[in-house]
Amino acid sequence: MSPTPVLDLANLPDADVVGLAQKGREAAYRELIRRYERPVFSLVYRMVRDRELSEDLTQDTFVKVLTHIDKYRSEFKFSSWLFKIANNVAIDHLRRRQLDTVSMEGSPHATTSDLAEATSFELAATSESPLQELEARELGSEIERAISQLRPEYRACILLRHVEDKSYEEIAATLDLPLGTVKTYIHRARHELRRLLEHVRDGGIGPLEEGEPA
Amino acid sequence: MQHRHLLPNEFDLLLDEESGFGVQPLRDHVRGCTQCSARLAEARELVASLDELPLMSPRMGMADRVMTQVPVFVPWHVAARDTVTQWLPSTPAMRGLAAALIAVVGSVLTGLTLWIATRGDVLALFTGLVGEGVRNTVSQTAGDVVVGLFGPQLAVAVQQVGPLGVALAAGGFLVASLATVFGLRLIATSSRARS
DSSP: OOOOOOOOOTTSOHHHHHHHHHTTOHHHHHHHHHHHHHHHHHHHHHHHOOHHHHHHHHHHHHHHHHHTGGGOOTTSOHHHHHHHHHHHHHHHHHHHHTOOOOOOOOOTTOOSHHHHHHTOOOOOOOOOOHHHHHHHHHHOSHHHHHHHTSOHHHHHHHHHHHTSOOOHHHHHHHHTOOHHHHHHHHHHHHHHHHHHTGGGSTTOOOOOOTTOBO | OOOBOOOHHHHHHHHTTOOSTTHHHHHHHHHHOHHHHHHHHHHHHHHHHHHTOOOOOOOSOHHHHHHTTOOOOOOHHHHHHHHHHHHSOSSHHHHHHHHHHHHHHHHHHHHHHHHHHHOHHHHHHHHHHHHHHHHHHHHHHHHHHHHHHHOHHHHHHHHHHHHHHHHHHHHHHHHHHHHHHHHHHHHHHHHHHHO
16 A cells, blocks of 8 residues: 655745645644744744743644634735734733833834823833843843843834844734834834943944934 | 934934935945944944844754644545545556456456346346245244243234234334333423422
């Protein structure tokens, strides 16, 4: 008796692998997990900063996506759909846990600097617990620690932009945000990171006033 | 052009390597402004660090853990095709041999069936002999059981009333049994309701 033919899935585009999964090929399910387990885990881990929890949330993400694989529509990128669910899973957890983050920014819809300042606020920043400090060390560099201090919305945008190499349009589709909001979030995330990392720069140039005459 | 330093969002345009209208003047300004050039270099350094952030790996076996919770729905036509494929020989030579064998056996059986169908008298004789034998065996066995359980009088009575009488008696027994069951159930539920 001949065995079920082995499919060469590694070289197929995502849409084809998803199509095979929709036809009940378990190998296609596993290929999708193999392709995206590291990117999804990386995103979730940097969002929630807890390895064991990230494993569970990553697993939940894949279970949700693959259980509803029949609902996937090929006009959208599979990776965008997957990261959207991963981000939602992470954000939902963060909301439940109510992690404290420090933000100096005002409303993303503020159109002038005065309005931004009027809508900005400071949250009491708790010092890192020993466990958080250990987790931050595990994540390694100063930049990882700085990322962990961003607001979740900014963190998701900056990670999708620079770790997953997504375009602004893809990020907007993934996070269900207007394109302008995505650009604002990334701009503010970069600004915040520069401020947080300022202390590690030796002889760094001090911050300029915006629009200061040259 | 620019008589001021670049705004933060203008730095972002350069960082994202935008190429639209208005970007070239920004580049020109950076070339001529030491402070903006240094600021852009710092920002590029930050972006490069972000771009180099590594992917992290979960522990081994993620696919196995996920698949224990994901029902894989196989459409019926795919399952049927897979079943047929599993029964096919793996090599072309073996597939040829299997096809030849199937053709020979199928032809022999078809010929035999046609031959029997054209010999109606032989078929009737054979069927009658077999049927008679089966009928005699069943009757003998049933008679022995009835005599053994209920005695010879019942066997005589069954012979007298015939198959129709036996069927009526069996039907009556079935109705009486069902009525007894429902009656007992009714008594039990009503007594439970009272208590």
